[in-house]
Amino acid sequence: xxxxxxxxxxxxxxxxxxxxxxxxxxxxxxxxxxxxxxxxxxxxxxxxxxxxxxxxxxxxxxxxxxxxxxxxxxxxxxxxxxxxxxxxxxxxxxxxxxxxxxxxxxxxxxxxxxxxxxxxxxxxxxxxxxxxxxxxxxxxxxxxxxxxxxxxxxxxxxxxxxxxxxxxxxxxxxxxxxxxxxxxxxxxxxxxxxxxxxxxxxxxxxxxxxxxxxxxxxxxxxxxxxxxxxxxxx
Numbered sequence: 486x487x488x489x490x491x492x493x494x495x496x497x498x499x500x501x502x503x504x505x506x507x508x509x510x511x512x513x514x515x516x517x518x519x520x521x522x523x524x525x526x527x528x529x530x531x532x533x534x535x536x537x538x539x540x541x542x543x544x545x546x547x548x549x550x551x552x553x554x555x556x557x558x559x560x561x562x563x564x565x566x567x568x569x570x571x572x573x574x575x576x577x578x579x580x581x582x583x584x585x586x587x588x589x590x591x592x593x594x595x596x597x598x599x600x601x602x603x604x605x606x607x608x609x610x611x612x613x614x615x616x617x618x619x620x621x622x623x624x625x626x627x628x629x630x631x632x633x634x635x636x637x638x639x640x641x642x643x644x645x646x647x648x649x650x651x652x653x654x655x656x657x658x659x660x661x662x663x664x665x666x667x668x669x670x671x672x673x674x675x676x677x678x679x680x681x682x683x684x685x686x687x688x689x690x691x692x693x694x695x696x697x698x699x700x701x702x703x704x705x706x707x708x709x710x711x712x713x714x715x716x717x718x719x
Contacts, residue, residue, distance in 0.1 A: 493608035495520040495561075499589050499601040503645060506602040506614050515601065518589045521564050521571060523607070528560040550713070553665060556644040559613050561605075565636045568626070578632050583622065586638060590617045602645060615644040664711040668703045681711050 498514040500506040505513060535549040565582050569575030591600055605613040619641035626635035664681055674692060675685035692700035695709050703709075 493523075495523050496606045497589065498604045498606060500604065501601060503602045503614075506604050509604070511606075514604075516589045518563075518586055521566060524561050524563070527562075530558040530560070531555075532558075556615070558618075558644070559605075559615075559642045561640050561642070563638045563640065565638065566626075567634045576634075579634055579636055580632075583636060583638070587620065590620050590640065603642065605642070613642055613644070615642045617641070618643045666709050666711060668705050668707050668709060670705045672703055672705075674700045674703060674709075677709070677711070687711075 496511065497518040497520075498506070498509070498511060499516040499518075500509055500513070501515055511517060532555040534552040534555055536552055537549060563586070564571075565579045565586070567576040567579045567582070589601070590603075593600060600617065603613075603615060603617060604611055617640055619639075621639040622636055623639070624633040624636045627633055666677060666681075674688040674697075678687040678691055679685040681687075688700060691709065691711055694712060697703075
C-alpha cells in the first residue's frame with residue numbers, strides 16, 4: 486500500500502537487455518503486465534552447489550565441498566479471472582489476456598535473439614530482476630461450452646545478475662573455492678590463473694581440466710572451470 490492509500494498493483498516490466506532492466510522503469514520498458522490482484526505469497530529459493538570430496542581415513546561418509554552459489558529463484562502466481570467477481574467487468578474468455586501475458590513472458594525476440602529480461606515492481610519497490618524460466622498455466626473455471634474464464638499462471642524467475650556482480654556479491658575471491666569464469670576478448674589462461682590463484686603457473690592444470698586443445702586461444706563467451714587450489718598443483 487502506497488503512502489497515498491492507493492492500492493499498488495505488481496508490475497512485470499519487460500526489457501530487451503539486462504542493462505535496461507537494471508536501471509529502467511515503466512517508461513523505458515518494451516512491454517509490461519499488471520497483475521489483476523497482487524500475489525498473496527511468493528517463494529524465494531537459494532541453491533548452493535557442492536561436490537563430494539573423497540572419504541577420509543576413519544570417516545563414515547564423504548564431505549561436501551562448496552563450489553558456488555546458484556542464481557536466486559522466485560516463484561509467483563498470477564490470477565486471471567473474467568467472471569467479473571474481482572473487477573466487476575465480466576468478459577467472455579481469458580484467452581486474450583493469457584495470450585498477451587505469454588507474449589510478454591516467453592515470446593522470442595528476433596532482434597535480441599532471445600526472450601526478454603524482467604524487473605518485478607511492487608509500488609515503489611523493485612523486488613526482483615531476472616529471466617522467466619518456467620510458465621505453468623492451470624485452468625480453474627469453465628463455461629458450459631468449455632471456454633476457460635479463470636486460470637492461475639505460476640511463473641518461475643531466475644536471477645540473471647551479471648557474473649562480475651554476482652561474484653562481488655558473494656565475495657568469491659578465495660582460491661580455496663571453485664570458480665567459473667566467462668572468457669572475455671583479450672583474456673589469456675595464465676592471466677586468468679594469476680587473477681584467481683595469484684600464480685599463472687596453474688594454466689596447464691586448468692587447460693587439462695577444461696580439455697583445451699590450445700590454451701593460447703580462448704573463445705570469447707566460453708566458460709572455464711577453475712578448481713580449488715587443493716585440487717590443483719602448479
